[in-house]
Amino acid sequence: EAGVAQSPRYKIIEKRQSVAFWCNPISGHATLYWYQQILGQGPKLLIQFQNNGVVDDSQLPKDRFSAERLKGVDSTLKIQPAKLEDSAVYLCASSLDGGREQFFGPGTRLTVL
């Protein structure tokens, strides 16, 4: 069974530029999550989708971050414009029972200069 796919794996941009990340979850997983993980910290949920609807985006900085999950499968997360403090690893995860076990992708390491 294929795991969660993410691209790109690494991205370096300058502040005020825009960037987009892509995620393809495990087939059949209705719930998809985007997390931000700053070095030395645990993952922090940015947004949670159930199929193509948003369940929780309470911690998404909506003035600069946006996400969509068209057709309930792939998802994209965008940052526009980026700030220095956005430097982090962005993890995508999917699940059948998300409160118990989530399957994470390899992440995208973003560096904002």
Add this chain to the structure above:
Amino acid sequence: GQSLEQPSEVTAVEGAIVQINCTYQTSGFYGLSWYQQHDGGAPTFLSYNALDGLEETGRFSSFLSRSDSYGYLLLQELQMKDSASYFCAVRDPYNTDKLIFGTGTRLQVFP
């Protein structure tokens, strides 16, 4: 709000046993999960406890005491490859498909 506390770092030698503790504060409890993350890697699920007691999965075991708001991950017969960060996570009581992660414990295993 919900919060979790873990030691920031633990060290041990190969073959030893190590315990990583996690205390939590939540307005409602629905389950505690453990994840392993190697440097540069993705978090991977290790174990889950919803009821009090011990869950064993090979060399790894996880324990929960709901009355003490406390759990631990026990790693036996440590191997070098166990060097990683370990996170406990609780289900958000207002959205039980959402996990709230602790800050993680970095385990270093020495030969």
